[in-house]
Structures are given as structure tokens and as C-alpha cells.
Amino acid sequence: MPSSPHETSSLRKGRLPGQISVITDEQVLRVHEASLDILSETGVLVRNEKARRRFSEHDCSVDEVSEIVRFPSDVVEHFRKLSPPTFTLHGRDPTFDLTIPRRLPAITTASSAPDIVDPVSGKTRRSTSDDIARIAHMVNELDGIDVFSISVLADDAPEDQFSLSRFYPALKNCLKPCRTSVIDQREAEQVLKLGALIAGSEEAFLERPFITFGHCPIVSPLTMDFDSTEMLMYFAERGIPNYATIAPIGGLSTPHTLPGMLVLMNAEWLAMATLAQMSKPGTPLIHNFLPVFADMRDGAFAPGGIETGIMAAASVRMGQFYNVPCGGYLGLTNSKVSDAQAGFEKAVSPLMGMLAGVDYIVMGGLMDSLMSFDYGQLVIDNEIALMIKRAARGLEFSEEALSLDEIRTTGPGGMFVGSPETYARMKTTTLLPELADRVSRAAWLEMGATDIHARALHKAREILTQPNTGALDPETDACVRAVLSGMVSGDSMAPPGWSAPKHTERSRRRNRRRGN
Secondary structure (H helix, E strand, C coil): CCCCCCCCCHHHCCCCCCCCCCCCHHHHHHHHHHHHHHHHHHCEEECCHHHHHHHHHCCCEEECCCCEEECCHHHHHHHHCCCCCCEEECCCCHHHCEEECCCCCEEEECCCECEEECCCCCCEEECCHHHHHHHHHHHHHCCCCCEEECCECCCCCCCCCCCHHHHHHHHHHCCCCEEECCCCHHHHHHHHHHHHHHHCCHHHHHHCCCEEEEECCEECCCEECCHHHHHHHHHHHHCCCEEEEECCEECCCECCCHHHHHHHHHHHHHHHHHHHHHHCCCCCCCEEECCEEEECCCCEECCCCHHHHHHHHHHHHHHHHCCCCEEEECCCCCCCCCCHHHHHHHHHHHHHHHHHCCCEEEEECEECCCCEEEHHHHHHHHHHHHHHHHHHHCCCCCCCCCCHHHHHHHCCCCCHHHCHHHHHHCCCCCCCCCCCCCCCHHHHHHCCCCCHHHHHHHHHHHHHCCCCCCCCCHHHHHHHHHHCCCCCCCCCCCCCCCCCCCCCHHHHHHHHHHCC
8 A cells, every 4th residue: 555645656657747636645644544434433335145245254344134334444454455556448459458547548438328419410319229339430530539438328229138239339340448337247248248259259358358347336325236236246256347436426425515525435435446356356446436516406417517527636636545547537518519518517627637647537428417429529529538638748848849959040030830840740749639620710701610519520420421440340240140149230320311521621621730
């Protein structure tokens, strides 16, 4: 265990130190101590009998009548120290494997919205497996997004194939790491069978498990449910990549103070981490949260609130204290449309997280308090992700970057625009956005006077009307479908009514700026 919040993993070397801190070193220690007090004195309601038995076998106090488990502090300290300092998410293509912490934060889509904003009609409808295939295709082509956390549900899933109908179109169309949750062991086994078929064998899949599972075993306050707790143990025992998200709601399931929420959700994470390490020592974990305060005027779920960013910055410090990767749901919005509210809510909290040193940001594509997905918003969020990563790079200070020789050569009154160094650095020093409008008003009017969402949908249309170079090869797909019969098609096809867009003046200018 690091003796202070500053003694964090050497794997973070090369990254800028956290530029903001909302909690002092002494307060970090106090939150840790208070979390241990909660676990030892108040305890956790554990609905799962197997988990209660496991806690009892490892010297926790279990009351079988009330189902309350109390954790001695030395037990928590022993097991949580077994959590390794890294977490790896594998892609179907090893090129996209990523291990956190790393120099730049990893950024993923947000997941499991039931609805979608239809990209053609603009109306909200239930999402389907076809939407998952399209979104996977888009994620495969968007450089700012590192992980496809499967964005929506599949309303067309055949009976007994709910999760399979999400993972199959995702894996079929995306080479990057894919993750989401499953309901129970039966569904997990279906999805793991899918992974083995794609990899060629169960052994090949377990060597590089390119499926990561998520779950929410804690229901705040201080309750472990049955199903998600069962899956936590199932995945840990088998060495399958998985991580939990703690998702409290301030004022409803936590005290209505930021420190009160922090200590409660930290205690919940420690309880979860203890069970994971009891199930298999060395199980990789992420200190991952969705901390939201309710709007107490009407109790509305408010993930776009600035408090989400503040709580993320605080939880980052706790994750660093425990020397584990830290992440959270940050770029979320209550807005129903891609407007100014969506823009500032989706930018501010991820930026706060990045400045605090977060390793893993869940943000892309979702609207309306995680209830709907918008194709255009995903493309906009990709640009926000690229901006966050550019900010994380910082000044990239070096003697060469000081450019002293170039300054001497150019001299007073000169122009740097014509220097070879400027040309060489034009695509690396500054981010050259595709969507953000930087032309004059006259040029903007000439190019159609579009807003950013229209330009983002144009980009989505460009992607989805081209063949997916990351699609699963036909031979492997045929083997998969021969074994797992009755599945959804899983093909990425352009939405009905979409054809390849004509090159507009804006797209021609954009391609010239990118050097295409």
C-alpha cells in the first residue's frame, strides 16, 4: 500500500501530474479511515449466500438473519492490497489492446441506453441489434474512442439471446476492446462461447480475452445484490476481465454532501474489491464510479451536473491512493438534443477528470440521462475526446520545442508560417478538428450554414456508407453462426434512406486541412 496519496504507480510516469485537486492528502486518509469504520461497524447487506459464505470463510462477521456482513479493517487492508496496479482491455485486433494507467486517458463510449435517436428521422425509438452493428462500425473508425462499451440495448433480441444479441454485432464490427454487462451465468457462457469461436478456441480466447464484462454489484447504500455479485465472483474465479461500477445518487442513496457521498461509495468499492480478491487474489480492478447528485427540486437524475466532475476528481485521488487504475462516467448530459447544454455538460466533467489524473473516461454518445444514443453526438464526443487527450499531452516541454534556433533564424519582424519546422509540426502541435467551425461567416454561409450536429451526422453517414474494414471475416463468421444458431444478423448496414453523401465544399476543405 502506498503510505501517502503521492506514492502512486510508476506506470503513471511520463504523464503530467494532476493539475487540480479537490481533496487534500489528509482528507484522503480520513476518507479511507472512515470507509473502514463504515465496513467494520455498519457493515454491508449481502443478498448473495455464496458471497456471505466467502466473507465468513475469510474472518468477516456474518449475521445470517439480517444478511449483514461486517468487515474487520485488517481483512479489508489485506485483500485490497492484492489488487494489481494495472488493468488491460484487449481488442479483437491486438493493435488496439490498452493497459491503464498509461500516458493518455483511455476513452470509451457510455453504455446500455434503451433508446436511440434515429439518424434519418430524428425521432426517438427503441434501439436494435442493427444499431449496435452501426455504432461498432463507427467506433472502429473514430480515433478518439478507445473502447466500445456497447452503447444500446437490442430490442429485437431473440428469446434467450439478450446479451448475445449485443456482443455479437459489437464484436463482428469493431476491432477495439468491447465491454458491457450480462444478466447471469447462462448469458455469460453464451458470450464466452462467442469469444472462443471468434478466437479459434477457448484456449486462444483465454490467452487474449478480448471481451471485458462490467457489473454493478453494489446498490447504494451498502447493499450487494444477488445477480451482479454472483457475476463478480464468476468472472474473478475464471480470470475473465471485468470491473464494477459504483453508482450512487447523492441525496437519495447517499448523504446530500460531497464528502458523505465520497466516503460511502469508497466503502462500497472496498467491499467489492475485497470480495473480488477473496474470489481470486490478483484480480485486476478499476476504481470506477458514476457519482450523480439528484436535483432535489424534483429528484431528477442529474449526471450532467458539475458535481459529477468534482466527485470524479475526488475518486481519482482515492484510486491513486490504492494504486489501482481510476475511472468514471464523466461526459454525460441531461439534454435531449445536441445543443449547448449537451456541449458544456459533456466537456466540463471529463476535463476535470483529466486534470485530476483519471485513467479511464466513460463518455461517448449517450443523451437524456443515459436513456438514448445519438449517432451525431458520438461523432461530436469523439472530437471532445481528442481535445481531452490533447490537453493531457500538455506543453510537451523540451529543449527542441523551445525553438531557439528557429527564433534566431526568423528574427524580429519575421514570419514563422513559412519555416520548415512549422510545416513539420502543423498536425502535431495543435489539434485540427473536423467538426468545429473555424471559417469566416461568409465561408460558413457558402458551405451551407450547418450546425455541428448536422456536420457530425454527415461524418457518420460517410462512415456507415463505406465497407467496414474491421468486420469479422466471412469464414469465421460462418463458423460462429453454425454453432450459435438463430442469432441476429449483426451486419453493419447504412440506415434505410442513407446513401454515400456527396462531397460538399466543407468536406473538401476539411480533407485538404487533413492532407487527404
